[in-house]
Amino acid sequence: MIRSEWCPAGEGRRQEAAVTGRVVFVLRRRRRREEGVDIICVNCGAVALARLHARSTPPSLHIVDIMKQEQVLTVDNMNQRLRRVRYAVRGPVLERALHIEHELEKGVPKPFASVVRANIGDCHALGQKPITFIRQVLAGAACPQLLASPALPPDVKQRVEEILDDCTCRSVGAYSASAGLWSVRRAAAAWLAARDGTPASAHDIYLGSGATDLIKALLTVFTEDVDGKPSGVMIPIPQYPLFSGALAELGLAQVEYYLDEERGWALDVAELRRALRNASATCRVRVLVVINPGNPTGQVLTRENMEEVVRFAHEHRLFLLADEVYQENIIAKPFHSFKKVMYEMGAPYCDMELGSVLTCSKGWAAECGLRAGLLELVRVHPGVVAAFCTARALMQCPTVLGQAALLCVMKPPTPGDASYEQFAMERREIRRVLRERAATAHRAFNSIPGYSCNAIDGSMFAFPRFEIPERAQRAARAQGIEPDEFYCLRLLEETGVCVVPGSGFGQRPGTYHLRTTILHSRSQFQHMMDSVRRFHAHFLHQYADTRLDCTTDTSTGC
Amino acid sequence: MIRSEWCPAGEGRRQEAAVTGRVVFVLRRRRRREEGVDIICVNCGAVALARLHARSTPPSLHIVDIMKQEQVLTVDNMNQRLRRVRYAVRGPVLERALHIEHELEKGVPKPFASVVRANIGDCHALGQKPITFIRQVLAGAACPQLLASPALPPDVKQRVEEILDDCTCRSVGAYSASAGLWSVRRAAAAWLAARDGTPASAHDIYLGSGATDLIKALLTVFTEDVDGKPSGVMIPIPQYPLFSGALAELGLAQVEYYLDEERGWALDVAELRRALRNASATCRVRVLVVINPGNPTGQVLTRENMEEVVRFAHEHRLFLLADEVYQENIIAKPFHSFKKVMYEMGAPYCDMELGSVLTCSKGWAAECGLRAGLLELVRVHPGVVAAFCTARALMQCPTVLGQAALLCVMKPPTPGDASYEQFAMERREIRRVLRERAATAHRAFNSIPGYSCNAIDGSMFAFPRFEIPERAQRAARAQGIEPDEFYCLRLLEETGVCVVPGSGFGQRPGTYHLRTTILHSRSQFQHMMDSVRRFHAHFLHQYADTRLDCTTDTSTGC
Structure with a gap:
C-alpha cells in the first residue's frame, strides 16, 4: 500500500501512520548515494527507493523503485499494547519541530529564526544553570583523583567520601x-x-x-x-x-x-x-x-x-x-x-x-x-x-x-558548610525565577482574547485554555487530527513555538488547551507570548465562522 | 499463619517464603526501641511485634504481640508473573552473604574473616581500576568548570566538548x-x-x-x-x-x-x-x-x-x-x-x-x-x-x-592523543589479567577431584561442574531447595565464598554447577580456590553414600 503522501518528519525520522492518519511512509535509512533514500511503507512493509526533494515543505519524495521484503516481526504480530502507547510530550509536534530545526540549519526560509521548545519540563535545556555543589560532587565521585585539588570545597569532598565509602571498592562503576x-x-x-x-x-x-x-x-x-x-x-x-x-x-x-x-x-x-x-x-x-x-x-x-x-x-x-x-x-x-x-x-x-x-x-x-x-x-x-x-x-x-x-x-549543604552560601544563592535564584515566570505566564495568557489560564501554584507549566473556531475544528478533523494538535502544529509552522496540545494530556470534550513550560528567559518568554498572541488573532480571523457554516451546522451557536 | 521459623536474612532484609519454602517471616522495619521489631508474615500479612536475638545464627525472634492488618495489595492479588521471577545472581545465596557480612561487622565469630563475593560480573567491585580517560571525561562533562584545569588532558577536553555540544544548553542535566x-x-x-x-x-x-x-x-x-x-x-x-x-x-x-x-x-x-x-x-x-x-x-x-x-x-x-x-x-x-x-x-x-x-x-x-x-x-x-x-x-x-x-x-583515545599511552597501558593490563585469571581458574577447578571445568574462551566467569553425593541431594530436597543451592549455601557458611548455584542458570538434570567470577586478585583467587578444594573434600566425606542408602535407593549406582 504505497501512496504518494510522505512523512513530514522526513530524512530518517520515524513516524507512524496511526498517529495522525496522514503519514503512510517512513524513511528507513538515508543512503549516502545519489539515487535517493530507502523508505518503507509503515502499513505493509514494502520497500521503495525514492528521491528526496528536501527543499519543498513538507519534503516530497518520488518513488524510483519498489521492492518486496518479508519481515518476521511486523506491526500485526508485535505487541499490540505497545502500538497503543502515545506520549504527546515527545509526539508529532516535537517531531515536526525537530525537522524544522533541521531545515533552518540548512537555510530553508521560515517566518522565524529559531524554534522555541516549550514542550518538556527540562529546566537545564531552557538555560537554568546546574547547582554547582551537585556537579562538583559528581565530578569528585567519578574521578576521585580530583579530591586532591583545591578546586573542590571540603563539604563536596565529604559528600564524595560518603558515596565512595558506600560503593564496593569505592568505584561508582560497581553495581x-x-x-x-x-x-x-x-x-x-x-x-x-x-x-x-x-x-x-x-x-x-x-x-x-x-x-x-x-x-x-x-x-x-x-x-x-x-x-x-x-x-x-x-x-x-x-x-x-x-x-x-x-x-x-x-x-x-x-x-x-x-x-x-x-x-x-x-x-x-x-x-x-x-x-x-x-x-x-x-x-x-x-x-x-x-x-x-x-x-x-x-x-x-x-x-x-x-x-x-x-x-x-x-x-x-x-x-x-x-x-x-x-x-x-x-x-x-x-x-x-x-x-x-x-x-x-x-x-x-x-x-x-x-x-x-x-x-x-x-x-x-x-x-x-x-x-x-x-x-x-x-x-x-x-x-x-x-x-x-x-x-x-x-x-x-x-x-x-x-x-x-x-x-x-x-542532603544539601547546610549553614556553616563551605558550599552553603553559593548553594543557597543559586537555589534562591531558581525559586525566584520560577515564581516570577509563573506570575508572568498567568498574566500573559489571560491578557490574550480567547485565552484563559488558572493560577499556577506549583510545577513549571502553564495549561491555558483557548477557543478554536468550529471551522478550524472541521479542518483539523478532515486531516484526522485533534483540533488542538492542528492549532499547535500551525502555531509551530508560523511562529516556531513548540508546545504540547491539551489532547495529549486529556481534557473535557469540547475544550482546548496547550501545555507550555514557563522557564524560558524573560526575553524569550516575552517573544513566545507575543508570538502566541499574534498567531491566535490571525488564526481566529482565518477560521472565523461564517453565515454559510451556520446554515450547515447549527451547533456552533451563531 | 505465624510460625516460629524466621527469616535467616534477618534485620530488615526481605525474603519471600516461596523462594525456599523455609522462610515464613520477614522483618518489616526495625524499631529503634527496646521492645523489639515489627515483623509481618509473608503468607497472610499478619503483623507481630517480636524480640530479636541477633547473636544466634540464624537470628531468632520471640513473638511479643500479634496484630491484624488487612492489606489492599496482597501476594494473591498482585501480578502473579512478578512472583515467578527469579534472579539467582542476586538471590538467596547473596542475601545470606550480606547477612553474614553484617554479622562479621558485629563480631559474630565465623570460620573466616570476610565474605568473598564472586556472584556477579562486576570488575570494579573486585578491585579493577576504572579507565582514567573515561572518568576524566565524566568529571569534565559533569563539571565543565574543570575544563580550565590543566589536570585534564586535551583529548579529554575534546571529548567533553563533543558531549556538551550535543546536550541541550550544554548540560548533562538536560534530557x-x-x-x-x-x-x-x-x-x-x-x-x-x-x-x-x-x-x-x-x-x-x-x-x-x-x-x-x-x-x-x-x-x-x-x-x-x-x-x-x-x-x-x-x-x-x-x-x-x-x-x-x-x-x-x-x-x-x-x-x-x-x-x-x-x-x-x-x-x-x-x-x-x-x-x-x-x-x-x-x-x-x-x-x-x-x-x-x-x-x-x-x-x-x-x-x-x-x-x-x-x-x-x-x-x-x-x-x-x-x-x-x-x-x-x-x-x-x-x-x-x-x-x-x-x-x-x-x-x-x-x-x-x-x-x-x-x-x-x-x-x-x-x-x-x-x-x-x-x-x-x-x-x-x-x-x-x-x-x-x-x-x-x-x-x-x-x-x-x-x-x-x-x-x-x-571512541577511545587513539595513538597520538595525549591520553593514549595511559589508556593503552590500562587496557592492556586489564586484558592481561583476564587471560591470566581464565587460565588459572580453568587449571584450578580441574585440579579438584570431582570437579571439571571447560576452557574459558570469553566472558569473566568459570562454570565448573561438580559431583553432589546422593545423600546430600536428599538432604537438600528435604529442605525444599536444589542440591547445588544447598552446596553453595554450605560453601558460604563454611568458607565465606559466595558463588551462584548452577540451577539459577539452568543445567541438564542431574548435573550440578556453580558460577564464579574469575577477576579477584591473584591472592584472593588462590584463597578462594583453596577454600573450595578443602570444602569439597569435606562435603564429599560428610555426605558419602553408605550401604544403608543403597538399600533404599538403587538409583545411586553403588
Missing part, C-alpha cells in the same frame, strides 16, 4: 544494591522524616532511573485480573501521559476523573465517585493516582481536599499512588505530602498503603539527564515488596552517579 | 533524545562498522540503561499471541537469568535448548531443532536468543557454528536476538558478531532481522554502575520501531553521563 545505595536511602529517609514530621524508614525507599521508571514498575504490580475483571487505575484528566502510556502498555484499564478547571483544577470527590461507579461494570478499580502539584495543570491540593481523597481511597480500598515530583516547585500554596496527611489523620487512615515518588529531575536540582528518582512504599505487604524487588534486581541497579545527585538533593 | 545523544549513536555506528566491515547506521542504534534494559524492552515487543498461541523465546541452558526472569514477567514461553558441555558448551543445531519441535505444540516460537560469548558458560562460538544458527533461524522465521555483551572479554578464540556473519553470508541471510546488544558494563570499561548499553536493531520494520520508540520515550532517556561513558568506549 549498587538494586534498591540503591544505603547511604542515599538513609539520607532520603531523614529528608522525608524532616519534611513530614513522621517516621520514615530507609527500608521503604527504592531508587530508580527517574520517577517514571518507578511509577511504571509499581503499576506493573497491579496488572493481575481480580474477580475476572481487568484491574483499573484512576488517573486525573488532564494527566501526565506517562500514566496513560504505561496503562496502555501494561493492559490496565484507564479510569478517568476530571479535574475541575472552573475551580482552579480542584479534585472533586463527587467526580471520583462518578468515575469509580462508571468504571465498576468493566473493571476492578484498584489504584488511585493523584498528581500533586498537578502536571500539566499546576494546582496544589489543599489539605482538606487531600483528606477527602484519602477517605475516598480508604472507603473503596484503593491503593494511593501519589506523583509528588513537583513538590519542590512550589509557587504559591503550601505543599503537603499524602504520607503526612494520612499519618496525621490517625487510624484507620494512617495504616493505609501508599506509594509516593520523588525525583532529582524536578525541584531546584532539575537534573533530568542524570535519571534518578525514589519511590517510598509505605506499609506495602512484604511479600509484594519481595517480588517487586526481585523483578527490579533483573535490571541490576539505578545509575550510581544519579544516586549521588539524589544524595545531594536529600 | 537527551529517548534513543540517546546523536554523537554517541554516531560514534557507535562507526565503531560497529569498523568492527564488522559492514555498514552501520546511527538511526538503527538505541541507547538504554544497560543492556538489560534494552533486552527486556525488545522482548516486550514479542508478547503478542500468534495463531492463538503464546509467543515463545528460545534461550540456551545454561543461560543468564535476565532472560528467564524477563520471560516470566512478560508471560513469554521459555523454550530451552541445551548447550553441549561435553563439547565445550557448543551450540548444536540438532538440539535447536529438538527444542523447537517440542515447543511447537504449546507455543509459537518467534525469537532465538544466543549469548556469545556465553554467560555463564564462557564459550565463544565458531564462525561455522554461527552460520548454522543463522540458517536455522532463517528456515524457521525466528528473530535473532544476540546478547554479545562480553565481546570485548575475549580470552582465546576470535569473536564474530552475528551481524557480520549474516552480512557476509549474503542473500537471503543478509536481509534477516537482528537485535544485538552491547554495554559499557563489560569489556575493558566495566562501568556497571553507570548503566549504559546499546541495542542495534538491524532491518526491523519501521512501524515496529516507531511503536518501540514511543514506548521508550515514556521513560524519557537513558542517563546522559552513562551515554558519555559509552562514547568513550566507542
